[in-house]
Amino acid sequence: MIIDEYKKPKTIEEAYSILTTKENSQIIGGGAYMRLSKKHIGTAVDLSNLKLDFITETENYIEIGATTTLRELEINDITNKYFNGIISKSIKNIVGVQLRNIATVGGSIAGKFGFSDLIAALSVLDSKVILYKTGAVNLLDFINKKHNDVIEKIIITKNNLNADFQSIRNTKTDYAILNVAVSKHNNNFYKIAVGARPGIAICADKAESFLKTVDFSKENAEKAGLIASEEIKFTSNFRASAEYRQELCKTLVSRAILNINC
Amino acid sequence: MKINLKINNQDKIIDIRPDEMLLEVLRKNGCLSVKHGCDTGSCGACTVLLDGKPILSCSYFAAKADGHSVTTVEGVQNKVEKISKYLVDEGSVQCGFCVPGLVLTTMGMEKELNNPTEDEINHYLSGNLCRCTGYVSHTRAIKKYLEDKK
Amino acid sequence: MKQVNKSIPKIDGMGLAKGKPAFTDDLTDSNAIIVKVLRSPHAFARIKNINVDKAVKYPGVECVFTHKDVPRNVFTRAGQGYPEPSPKDKFILDEYVRYVGDEVAVVAATTDEIADQAMKLIEVEYEVFEAVLDFEKAENNKSVIHPEKESYTMFPMGFDASKNIACTYDMHIGDVDEVLKNSEVVLDKTYYTQAQAHVAIETHSSTAYIDHYERLNIITSTQTPVHLRRIIGEALGMPINKIRVVKPRVGGAFGGKQQIHGELFCALVTLKTGRPSKCIYSRKEVFESSFSRHAMRLNIKIGADKTGRLKAIDLRVLSDTGAYGEHALTVFMIAGSKTLPLYNKVEAVRFGGIVVYTNHTPGGAYRGYGAIQGNFALESAMDELADKLNIDPIQLREMNMIKEGETSEIFKIMGEGGEGTAQIIESCKLDYCLKRGSEMIKWNSKYLHKKINADKVRGIGMAIAMQGSGIPNMDMGAASLKLNDDGFFNLLIGATDLGTGSDTILAQIAAETLNVPVEDIVVYASDSDLTPFDCGAYASSTTFVSGNGVRKTAEKMKNLIISEGAKHLQINVEDTIFDGKTIKSKDGEKSISLKEISKGWLYHYGQGQEQLIASDSYVGKKSPPPYMAGFVEVEVDTKTGHFDILDYTAVVDCGTTINPKLALGQMEGGLLQGIGMAVYEDVKYNKYGQMLTNNLMNYKIPTREDVPNINVEFADSYEPSGPYGAKSVGEIGIDTPPAAISNAIFNAVGVRINDLPITPEKILMAMKKKEQKK
């Protein structure tokens, strides 16, 4: 990779203005993924001086600054207190402590990686991406649209939902072959996200609707897994075949539902 | 561009390319214990402590480290010797290429975790790959080290 | 004061832990020119045109080489003994490129960035051919990978480039077809083993400079310095007295650094420019453009009677050597020669097959070296037979395996590419290994499986293995010892410590023989100018071959000290003893300390002054196999196919362990590498022959969280031909995991995965298929 100029702006306005005015400019969060790219970057905009590394709790929300590292997120008391620790559970197998000390929340969201474990987990929480110019955007909308903007923070509604994360990996620290996050709001209101298909996490709407209509039981959890595995598209790559991913989806979704209810 | 870097407690002003990674800069500045093992942030051989926390210097832009403090094995020889005695006694320094990184991550772990279990040790150190030892001798050595330190 | 069978700390351990500059890239001149290689994007093509004008003119570029600028001498990079048992089929650079990653041009520039930029400026026009990417279709394929006239072999090995055949081999003892026909049970199975990457954490690194004698010096991460010198001389057509090769610390090798890699390119650049140069491979280059384990298809037939007595074994192998034939013949032969003697009571045995060229990354030496492939087939088949006959797998092995005092005719027939060496097995504690291992893992209470909950089942499996200890009547290890003032010694050895700890154990052997503390043995290795000949670290030779060389040398030194000491004390040699500290007459009347006499010998004995130096060498007359039994317990998730390895237990007979802790490290590391091959690792290509697993994000080696429980014990054993009873321990650890794990999975869930690696996907899909059949 070639970078002509490396800037560390002091304010988010400045970061945004470089991003939108300079040719071939690109944001650097942790830089761990950027560094793998073969791009020629005109101006690199490093956000580390913006004081966006924070995790705070307000009355209704958990707020996570964009340059918070995955390691901070993993061990933070606030994130661990809610949602059965799903956030921590989802990221704790990413490579190693040293990488998680570099990789940021902003980069993990903005990267929109198909394999992303964090996106899968956040997809079943009530999460919003706060962009500097655009303002608040639902996570799903953020993923589906292109934004030439700076992620400032992520906010997650502090509802009392239960959640679980499941994944299957080759070695323990490898990318997931499939990852699944499930949350349960009240009674029968579930959210189910399936990622690393290898495409990015998407929701299993039909399985969610099915669960709304039935009471919890092991059979219904399995049925929901089956429905999810049939409605979601999987593809094959060198890590696994589509058929295997489909099988895993069945099991992991039903397991997550069971875990939440037990 | 120029950056201020405290390397092993010495303040330095270093001229770097904007796209240079910390690993290259450290090696050029005499920290040859920092090893290049992969190009993808996957092996841990390049581990250094940045403000006391273990990071991968191959995946960290040198420009990002501006104003920060970096510790390599060269800067903490006594401490390294203390930990490594256990590793050497267990025969777990084979080719040794992974060891400086492993020792630094272990130092990071000591700071963060109190009385880690074997699983916690293995989890904390999982980013340090070793192809020679099969790891179990590392675990034995580090457990003993932590035990004796008490 | 015993120095062997003692866990002294590895002599370089602390220095390496403290990060002392010790590896090739730590030792390069800071002004070294950067050498990079432009590599082929095509699996098979001919370079029609190559234009380097723009690259040559680019500021900072020192020189560029293409096939037009380099000597056209055909050679092999294998790094084996001489005459070489691999086809000579490689040029420094060639107009043909035979795999994605093959060398097209060499660029030397003042910085990495300039070299990268210059490579982009080289214009290459290729004529692209249809590549051979399926090794089962390589033979007689219309694409001929080695059309050149020059390629040849130094002795007949069935080489037929026109058919894409690198070599063939066939042997048999007795009439296999007849015995099979008359066997009560016959098992006929096919297994596949994949290519595996070595993944030494230090990438292949080399550097070169011209010294003040105007000789070419190469410092390189290699297992075989003297072979390397010979090959560089041959490839460049230069006398080898102009070449010096130094091996610094090596950051892991496992066979991957037996072959030469960037050394030739550094040599070219330094010879041309007169300036120091270095070539440090990227991880991608190591994956794509060095070597990997030969992938194989193994067909095995076993005939037995109903009680489980083996009657005949027939093993046919097809091996993929990739684009070049490094180790093609020898790895393939070892699939038979280091497995089939395990069951030496058969009436007939046959082994044979062919090794084919494909447009894959070349195969090369890799720990296990064919034995791991053969072992997977043989030891899986043994379990299949046990299942068929309803016999406990351990019992089936006990009935049929080789025992101390026995032999196998195979030893005599099959050697390293040619005839072998007959030997009687003087140490074999396989029976103990099986007994102890099954106790340790609690075989009797765990066999076959145990249901843990609705989704989890545990299963247990095992396998036995053998390896060798060096190549008899061929590979030599030599050493010399020099006595210094104050009574300490320099031990100079050509043996190459790759992290294995051989410098330490060889010092221990010398210390034991001389009865001195290990601290008094200062080791230097390995430097083609300064250290005596040693074939290098491969074929599990160092402890046995180099170790015997050191033992003989130390004995010579001891005798020298006694005879020269007797002269000084003016007593008879027969009446003189040396106890490590003093030289004295048997009656104790006359004595002098080694400390004192060594000073006198060097400084002030006048006409009695002399340098004591001893040297000796050793060539094995046999290759005593180490043996082992491996046991594994797995826990399979029946809904995902995913499984955990709960425990891997191994009991090993490697003779005396010169340094038990270091031997243990060899075993634990070998086992995990074998587990890696069995479960996690797979070199994969796409349909264009591009490697998909060319980095450590996509090629996964085990982490410390994957197999936290490895338990190794050593059998009490003594090999009379080994130094202080030792056999080899470097390779054998890798051999059992593929079969043992496959057997454990079968015992747990009733499906057998016959193609490695054994992935969760394969297990689950096989379980589904089995269910559907029901």
Ligand SMILES: Cc1cc2nc3c(=O)[nH]c(=O)nc-3n(C[C@H](O)[C@H](O)[C@H](O)COP(=O)(O)OP(=O)(O)OC[C@H]3O[C@@H](n4cnc5c(N)ncnc54)[C@H](O)[C@@H]3O)c2cc1C
């Ligand atoms: C070897 C390796 C293995 C990995 N394995 C996994 C895994 O198993 N599971 C998993 O979920 N993840 C994995 N990751 C990804 C990792 O978790 C991070 O998501 C990734 O490194 C990106 O984070 P970063 O801070 O390094 O982002 P960067 O590399 O800095 O940036 C990534 C992208 O995001 C943009 N960006 C960064 N910050 C912002 C911002 N604030 N606003 C707008 N745009 C921004 C950048 O411009 C860039 O396009 C892996 C990464 C590596 C290097």
Ligand code: FES
């Ligand atoms: S060099 Fe491998 S992680 Fe940095």
Ligand code: FES
């Ligand atoms: S000791 Fe060689 S890689 Fe760890």
